[in-house]
Amino acid sequence: xSAVLQPLLKRVKTVESTFWSEVGNVCFGIGGSPGESVxxxxxxxxxxxxxxxxxxxxxxxxxxxxxxxxxVIGNIAVEGLSCDGGKFEAKEVVLTAxxxxxxxxxxxxxVWVFIGSDSGYEGLTHLYYESITVTFDPA
Numbered sequence: 001x002s003a004v005l006q007p008l009l010k011r012v013k014t015v016e017s018t019f020w021s022e023v024g025n026v027c028f029g030i031g032g033s034p035g036e037s038v039x040x041x042x043x044x045x046x047x048x049x050x051x052x053x054x055x056x057x058x059x060x061x062x063x064x065x066x067x068x069x070x071x072v073i074g075n076i077a078v079e080g081l082s083c084d085g086g087k088f089e090a091k092e093v094v095l096t097a098x099x100x101x102x103x104x105x106x107x108x109x110x111v112w113v114f115i116g117s118d119s120g121y122e123g124l125t126h127l128y129y130e131s132i133t134v135t136f137d138p139a
Contacts, residue, residue: 005107007046012103013135015042015073015095017115020088020128024081031122035077038125039063040093042115043070044103049114063120071099076117076127090130100137 023035031037041060049069050057061067074093081089105111113134119125 005109007107008105008109009138010103010105010111011100011137012044012095012113013097013100013137014133015113015115015135016092016131016133017042017094018090018092018130019076020130021076021078021091022081022085022088022126023076023078024083025077025079027077027083029121029123032120033077034083034121034123034125036075037063037120038076039072039118039120040074040076040115041066041070041118042073042095042113043067044101044111044113045069046104046106046111048112060118063118070114071095071101072118073099076125088126088128 025035027033027035045058047058058069059067060070064072066072073095078089078091103111115132
């Protein structure tokens with residue numbers, strides 16, 4: 001007799017990410033600021049996030065707006081860096097416990113957690129991720 005697998009309800013309690021950016025704050029660029037118009041988002045889904053044509057197969061929202069599967073947790077501007085680029089500094093973005101959200105896993109208990117950028121800036125962006133930490137609680 002095989003066991004019937006059921007989806008599990010989990011709470012994504014916190015997400016912390018440190019990345020390196022070369023963009024200062026209050027800079028001007030094509031379509032928006034190269035720092036404040038590049039939004040960091042995190043989310044979770046039971047589906048594997050994939051690119052579908054020019055879009056994601058999950059709802060991450062658009063630029064400064066979150067979606068059904070993602071929340072905005074900051075931008076890539078680093079206070080004190082110049083607008084000329086060339087020098088990278090570390091920045092941390094955090095999804096706090098107050099922003100936590102529930103996710104229903106796949107029947108096998110799997111969940112995809114993601115973090116990334118969604119840009120209104122129409123130029124080239126360089127980011128180097130140093131660490132990503134996710135904390136779950138059973139809901």
